[in-house]
Amino acid sequence: MDAVTSQLVLGIISLVISIGLIYWISRRKFYRRNMAGLEGFSSFEASLFVRFLERIGKWLAYGLIVISILFLWSYSRMKKDKEKQQQGVKTELSV
Template sequence: MYLLIISIVFLLLGFSLRYLINRRKFNRRGVGGIEEFSSYEKATVLRYVERFGKWIAYILIAIGLLYLWRFYRHTDENKNTAKNTVSIVIGKFNAEQKL
């Protein structure tokens, strides 16, 4: 269960970080569709920070998907072992009942 919670947290963090970066980028655009900055230094620093932030967001999303995949794989393994256990118990019960 903890794998599902961790995957949801990572996915939410990744998607929300991408949303915030893209929203800030959209709000900086002027009437002509060109990004407007108050100075060259601010433009340069913000572009690198946003690029780094997007990579972090992609990594968080990938980790979230891996945890989600592991959760579903883990639940399938538990279902298979539960079925095998039940069939063994039923088989022993039937064998004892015949004696």
């Protein structure tokens, strides 16, 4: 597997993981709500701890989204550079 393909694979994997993490955190938050729409926790400390971890998880997911965008951008740049090199080789061979 060359560098171009690995950039694409890493970009897709990090994007899928980050979207899955955001979905999982939001789903947990949704199912923690009661009939009145309030989140139910067993204690104040549990409330603080869970919310803190969810906030860290969401920031981690947002960071992974940025990283995946950078991977996908670098993949497109590397692919264009590779195509330009191949075009240059074809024109040199035809001359």
